[in-house]
Amino acid sequence: MSLSNYRKKRNFKETTEPAGKGKTAGSNLIFVVQKHDASHLHYDFRLELAGVLKSWAVPKGPSMNPADKRLAMMVEDHPFDYRDFEGTIPKGNYGAGEVIVWDSGVYLPANGGGDKKENEKLLRKALKKGDLKLVLLGKKLKGEFALVNMKKDDRSWLLIKKQDEYAVEKDILTKNKSVISGKTIEMLRKANGRKKSNTK
Numbered sequence: 001m002s003l004s005n006y007r008k009k010r011n012f013k014e015t016t017e018p019a020g021k022g023k024t025a026g027s028n029l030i031f032v033v034q035k036h037d038a039s040h041l042h043y044d045f046r047l048e049l050a051g052v053l054k055s056w057a058v059p060k061g062p063s064m065n066p067a068d069k070r071l072a073m074m075v076e077d078h079p080f081d082y083r084d085f086e087g088t089i090p091k092g093n094y095g096a097g098e099v100i101v102w103d104s105g106v107y108l109p110a111n112g113g114g115d116k117k118e119n120e121k122l123l124r125k126a127l128k129k130g131d132l133k134l135v136l137l138g139k140k141l142k143g144e145f146a147l148v149n150m151k152k153d154d155r156s157w158l159l160i161k162k163q164d165e166y167a168v169e170k171d172i173l174t175k176n177k178s179v180i181s182g183k184t185i186e187m188l189r190k191a192n193g194r195k196k197s198n199t200k
């Protein structure tokens with residue numbers, strides 16, 4: 001999987017986002033959800049797979065309520081280093097605005113349980129089919145989720161919480177702090193002296 005689209009969109013002399021030279025290290029697969037206050041507020045859902053982060057932009061953010069089907073637009077692969085990127089992408093650059101790490105943790109294919117290699121094999125197959133069944137072990141997102149491609153060769157997917165002991169109707173997005181720094185988007189914005197407010 002290639003990072004050329006990721007690199008093409010960005011000027012690394014200006015943005016503090018990683019150029020993506022780091023390699024995956026852990027024996028577990030990780031996921032991360034970044035809250036990103038760009039031209040439109042959204043949440044970036046990223047899954048480690050084959051050394052990169054497969055990425056989807058979720059305009060309404062993930063939900064722990066199985067009744068919600070959240071649109072997730074597949075975007076370019078991001079480098080593994082992106083998993084702990086937090087900060088402000090400067091004005092005039094791609095995705096300009098604040099980013100916090102809203103959630104992170106380990107994930108597995110729901111039918112997995114083998115080692116990382118075996119799990120990645122299952123996930124690659126599922127990704128190709130456009131039908132991912134995942135178990136997330138995050139600090140906020142927990143339990144089974146489905147990520148389903150709506151139409152073949154289309155970038156639109158749906159992120160849906162499965163009914164399990166972690167499913168709740170309560171809005172998980174009210175937990176709005178970074179799991180790394182404890183900061184909110186608003187705190188980052190204030191620190192940067194930005195007045196504009198696109199966030200809820």
Ligand code: MN
Pocket residue numbers: 036038042043044057095
């Ligand atoms: Mn984004």
